[in-house]
Amino acid sequence: MIKVENVSMKFMIMHDRIRSLKEYTVALLKRRLKYEEFWALRNVSFEVRRGEVMGIIGRNGAGKSTLLKIISGILKPTEGKVVTCGNIVPMLELGSGFDHDLTGRENIFLNGAILGYSEDFLKSKYDEIVEFAELEKFIDVPIRNYSSGMLMRLAFSIATVVNPEILIVDEILAVGDEAFQAKSKARMMELMSGGTTVLFVSHNLDQIRELCNRVIWLDEGRIKMIGDKNEVCDAYKLR
Amino acid sequence: MKTEHKADKAKLSLPAGCIIFLALYFITATALYFIAGVAFHYDNSGKPLLFGEYYFAIIAAIGLLLALYCLRLVHCSKTGARSLGLNVINAFVNYGFLLKQLVLRDFKAKYKRSVLGILWSFLNPLLTMFVQYIVFSTLFKSDIPNFVVYLLVGIVFFSFFSEATNMGLMSIVSNSSLITKVYVPKYIFPVSRVLSSAINFMISMIPLFLAVLITRVRISVSFLLLPFGIICTIAFCIGMSFILSSAMVFFRDVQFLWNVISMLWMYATPIFYPESILPDNLMPLFKMNPLYHFIRFTRFIILSGASPEPKAYLLCLIAAFVPLAIGVFVFKKTQDKFVLNI
Numbered sequence: 165m166i167k168v169e170n171v172s173m174k175f176m177i178m179h180d181r182i183r184s185l186k187e188y189t190v191a192l193l194k195r196r197l198k199y200e201e202f203w204a205l206r207n208v209s210f211e212v213r214r215g216e217v218m219g220i221i222g223r224n225g226a227g228k229s230t231l232l233k234i235i236s237g238i239l240k241p242t243e244g245k246v247v248t249c250g251n252i253v254p255m256l257e258l259g260s261g262f263d264h265d266l267t268g269r270e271n272i273f274l275n276g277a278i279l280g281y282s283e284d285f286l287k288s289k290y291d292e293i294v295e296f297a298e299l300e301k302f303i304d305v306p307i308r309n310y311s312s313g314m315l316m317r318l319a320f321s322i323a324t325v326v327n328p329e330i331l332i333v334d335e336i337l338a339v340g341d342e343a344f345q346a347k348s349k350a351r352m353m354e355l356m357s358g359g360t361t362v363l364f365v366s367h368n369l370d371q372i373r374e375l376c377n378r379v380i381w382l383d384e385g386r387i388k389m390i391g392d393k394n395e396v397c398d399a400y401k402l403r
Numbered sequence: 404m405k406t407e408h409k410a411d412k413a414k415l416s417l418p419a420g421c422i423i424f425l426a427l428y429f430i431t432a433t434a435l436y437f438i439a440g441v442a443f444h445y446d447n448s449g450k451p452l453l454f455g456e457y458y459f460a461i462i463a464a465i466g467l468l469l470a471l472y473c474l475r476l477v478h479c480s481k482t483g484a485r486s487l488g489l490n491v492i493n494a495f496v497n498y499g500f501l502l503k504q505l506v507l508r509d510f511k512a513k514y515k516r517s518v519l520g521i522l523w524s525f526l527n528p529l530l531t532m533f534v535q536y537i538v539f540s541t542l543f544k545s546d547i548p549n550f551v552v553y554l555l556v557g558i559v560f561f562s563f564f565s566e567a568t569n570m571g572l573m574s575i576v577s578n579s580s581l582i583t584k585v586y587v588p589k590y591i592f593p594v595s596r597v598l599s600s601a602i603n604f605m606i607s608m609i610p611l612f613l614a615v616l617i618t619r620v621r622i623s624v625s626f627l628l629l630p631f632g633i634i635c636t637i638a639f640c641i642g643m644s645f646i647l648s649s650a651m652v653f654f655r656d657v658q659f660l661w662n663v664i665s666m667l668w669m670y671a672t673p674i675f676y677p678e679s680i681l682p683d684n685l686m687p688l689f690k691m692n693p694l695y696h697f698i699r700f701t702r703f704i705i706l707s708g709a710s711p712e713p714k715a716y717l718l719c720l721i722a723a724f725v726p727l728a729i730g731v732f733v734f735k736k737t738q739d740k741f742v743l744n745i
Contacts, residue, residue: 260580278581
């Protein structure tokens, strides 16, 4: 269950990015600390029921990613409140917690811990992760020697080994070679159909129609339309 | 204005509360017993020091307070009310594994591509000690008895401070890719950096004890009091890392500034010179330096084989937990803005 109540997000955009103490004092003395307000989200409220798949569509810069970040707890909204129930697995960017000097095995535990898995859970699922990633041979090699495809396979396997109560997906990730792409897509479908609450951002309207129950259309930080997937998708296409 | 994560709340049952109570009670009782016992031993005049006389009364009072507090914790966890102690326990239950992984990563990453690896934690203080020993025992004559141990205590403590704060300083900035993509409590990064330096700190205690053995310092029961000074130092470093890492997010020149300040700090701390050369009128200024108290505390225990006066414990506690409290405050105030600035 996800409940978003009147969420607004304001960013302060500084004209020239002040990064040092010196620049800051100079700007302060010259009274040149100018900020520009930018509202990435304004008064967004909606509710996603348990087990529902909610699609989010909108143009670039409409606030989709900001919304996902607020729901996963990375950003704090300027106004409003988000209530979530259950463990969240955000699949925003895979493998962001990897340390390139550690081996694949060590990274499974590190990345799993970052995603909030428990030690016992990781130990019991360890073989499954390695097998799914097809990395049995390379698991004790530092991942700086991995190819980018191998890295993505490992990251994907770690992220999807859990059956989360809330899954946040920013575009369906098709990673690796063709065979693995098919496998990973099947795994995503399995996760999304298995009774979990899903928030799904995509530019692919066909996928949205195929997978979602309801759809939110975000435009310039506001909800332009929310409702049945076909209605919203049709309206979005006509715009 | 807030994002709630309901999964963050663990339940604390009555038996668990009892276990926490017993553990805390046991630790304080033994610690006080040692302080009282050793302080009494040190006093020699036949008059027990403050807590020697009232030991059992004090212990009973502390026990009662702890029991009440633990009962409150259990009560809070049942009703779902918020309490600081409960939050701390929850944090450990929920993020203990992550903390362990991060500490391991920092520690492994440090010596990953060096030939001698972990041996460096051991060699570093020894080599620094040799250099400084040669300089200060030949060029500048010092009349400190057992200069080797005196020097080594200073070096070990100061290099921990400098390593922990330098690592802590970068902790938020260098984990920016994580902070902007996954929800992880941010305090875990400075804490893990300091703890991984603390492993180093423990390893560098080994050469210190070798020096103690070689110079034939009498080993006494009071050595059991050493962890007090160590824990205070770690708490102080965590506090400093909180302040520095949040400052670093907003102003990147903090790292260069900190290089200069930590060098100044090194000279302001009696590491290789005796306290006696400090001018009397500047003493209050030097006593503002938390490291001074931790190092003095440790040196006193090792070199005199007795417990420092009770006031020293109080000073160490203040020197450790006031900066920690300030650090927690600063960090809490600024942490929501980290994502926007890194």
